[in-house]
Structures are given as C-alpha cells and as structure tokens.
Amino acid sequence: MVRVRFAPSPTGFLHVGSARTALFNWLFARHEKGEFLVRVEDTDQTRSNKEFLDEILDSLKWLGMDWDGELVFQSKRLDIYKKYAKELLDKGAAYESEGAVFFKIPDEKIKITDLIRGPIEFDSKVIKDQVMIKSDGFPTYNFACVIDDADMSITHVIRGDDHISNTPKQVPMYKALGFKPPQFAHIPLIMGADGGRLSKRHGATSLSEYRDMGYLPDALRNFIALMGWSPGENKEMASLDEMVKSFDIKNVVKTAAVFDINKCAWMNGQYIKEMELSKLVDLIIPLLKEKKLITEEFDQKKLTELVALYKERIRTLPDLCNLAEFFFKDDFTFDEKGVNKHLKKEGASGILLKLKERFESSDKFDVKSIEDTTRSLADELKIKAAAVIHPARMALTGRTVGAGLFETIEILGKEKTLKRLQDAAEKFK
C-alpha cells in the first residue's frame, strides 16, 4: 500500500510551497487509496515552536486535507535514532568525532530514479561524510528523515526540488541499514515574479495570510495545484474530488512556477461567483464585524441583498468591504479620481440637486421607478443618462465602479439617497 508523509518543521508558518507539497502528497495518497501521514520535524530545539505547529495543522485542514493516524514527533523518537546510530557505528559505517556521529559516505555512484525527472546520478566523491547525531544528541534532518521514512514504511517521498541534493546523502544510509529506499518524486519550487524563490519580499507567502486576505480555501487549493499540475482537457477549475480522481504524480511538470497573485485572485472571484449566496454572507459577516462595519445587530436580509449585488464583481471577500463601504457608514471615503471626473465637473452639482428633488417628489422608490426618474431627468435636461448616473454613483457610494446604480439606490434607501445627493451637491459645488 502507498504511504506518504508530509514532514513540516514547526519553525514558521505554512508556506505556499510547502502547502503544495502537502497537497500533492495528499492527492497522491487519496488517489492511490493509500495513507497520508504527518510527521513533525522538530529536531531543531531552538527554532521549533508549538504555535507554528498549530498554525500549520490548521492550514492543512483549512485547505481540506486530513491525515491518517497520529502525528509523529521526531523529538519523541530520540531513542530510535540512537539505536540505529549505534547499529551503524557497530557496523563500521559511521564514526564519532567532536561529540557528533558521522555517516561515512561510501565511495560509489549513487543512482536514483525520480518519478518526475527520471534517472539522476551522483558521484559520492563530491559528498562529504554526513553528521547523523549532533553533539546535542539530536539527529540531523538527513538521518532522522531516513530512519523515520523507513520505520514508518513510507513508500513514496514527494518533496521539493531543493531536496534533490539530499537524496544522495540519504540513499546510502538506507542501504547501510539494510532498508529499501522509497521512491522519490521531486517537485519544482514556486518562484516569485523576479524568478527567485518565493519569499516575503514577494508578498504574502503563508497560507494564513491568504486566508486573512479573504481567499477561499477551495480557490487557493485549486490555484496552488495548478502550479505544476493540470487536470487535463484544458480544464482549470477542479474540485477536490475531481483532483483526487485525476491526480498522477507523473504528470507533475519539471519546471518551476511563478506565483501569479493576479490569476489567483481571478480564480478566487470565480469561486465566489459560484458560491451559494447564504454561504457567502456567512463568510462576510465576521469580516464586517472585524472591520466594525456592522455590529451584532444588523439586517440580515438587507445584507444578503447587498452581497447578491456584489457577488459577481468581487475577487476577494474584503473587496466587498471596500466597494460597499457606503452601505455601512455615512462617512465613507471618496475615490479621488472619481471626484475630479464626475463631481467637480461643470453642472454636476445642479444635476444632483435636481435628481434629489425628483426622488423627493416621487411616491415610489423601487428599482423601476428609480430608473424611470433618473432617465426622464436626463431626457428633460437633454443630456445622456450617463451624465446623471456617474455623478450620482459618486455622490452615493464614493466609487466610480459598483453594482447597477438603480439597485444600489434602492438598497441604500430614500432617506440616505436624498441626503447624500444634497451633501455632495453642496460639497463639490
């Protein structure tokens, strides 16, 4: 049976690249009906930290991944590493020096057949003897990794490209211990726009940052999987189930991918668009509370109507807070360019006042009558409807873009509409 593992070290947040490594391992395991384990590589006593571990695990769950069995902590397996270290010492395959235990790299060609890259050969002459047990008694990464993968019966090691050079250090260890090395699959790294490894200077790199920025787990997971793998048949959107069904490690590309936040945002918008309205509202409510745009008491029905208006045009959840700020507060901000273009224009203020008067004297205030009122005013003034609509949108929402104006006015309500038209007319006269 296939058994794979994801082996994070709890020394930082879950990086986008690591998340993808975890995802590919998970997809592979689920596709093969095998097992996906999580092993915590916490042998660096000074840098490992429980908060990071919790964050990493939360991120995995958030993306929709689950794992089999209990978490394995390397820090709790010191005896096992020592046992095997002693075995290698006794066999003469290792030696002690300066308080540490070194593995003797045998003089031979080391060949591996990578599932993604095919055969790779190394000359052991260029590899130094490797520390197995540090002088603090803890195992090094390379040694613990080999022992655990063998001990946990891991069949496939799917990991980042940056580990290729660790492979020739590890394979001889398996052999010296009499273990059969697992199959290896090295997936390419994720890069920033400048071609270097994706890091902080390129922007957000951790899963939790994306979650906080309003990205949906389904969208992020879909997007991450697309870097290096594709569902085929020109498809891009794929649910978790569809991915499990069609995932094949052999179809993972060999080339590094540049993380394109713009496409990621686009994809997020697609998922928002397809999401059930009530679900979307549920996701947005906590965000609005956090931004103090609503309190505990709010009109759920009205909010739902608002979200429905904006659902098709937002790419991330906070987009709504920005685009529909006018709905939640009266001292909303004005887009400067829009003010110059539509409000500080000759005659704009007069138009706003006239529109206000028309609304005031109209009994009805539904989308249809709002539209009729607006258009007939434009007709009478012998100007295009746009000449009324643009200033009105700016006056009411502070934005040049948004949902349809008439719907926007209806949801805003008569009272606020009148006041804002009046205020803007005076302010930008």
Place this chain on the structure above:
RNA sequence: GUCCCCAUCGUCUAGCCAGGUCUAGGACAAGGGCUUUUCAAGCCCUCGACACCGGUUCAAAUCCGGUUGGGGACGCCA
C-alpha cells in the same frame, strides 16, 4: 568554485515519454469591440511562445549532443 535540476506566449500550462493530425491549444494579464450606466462582471476579437546551434530522420516543440540562460544544493538548519 563544485555538484545537481530545468528550458513552449509576460505568467500558469496542454502537447513531448510512444516524431507526422501543431501554420502549437487553453487560462490569467494586456489591447480592441459589444452590452445604448460605470466596471474590477459577461460575451466576442486581437496580440503573444517551441532559448540557441548542431545531429538523427522522408519528417523534430517532440529523440540525441553541445551552448547559453535560469534555478537549487553544498550547515552539528530543516
């Protein structure tokens, strides 16, 4: 410096393993148009790539070699 990996539109990729159906397909972005209200929505169109050189072959994006370019690794970090 040494070793290793990689090379299709600006970006993500399909095609490559089993050479012809590829004047190279899709998506994001960009540019243009339509939607007689904006747009970051929708629809349509356009732009845009097989890094280079050589070899094998009747035929190469696909196979081989080299060059160049990019990336990674060389820790008692993981």
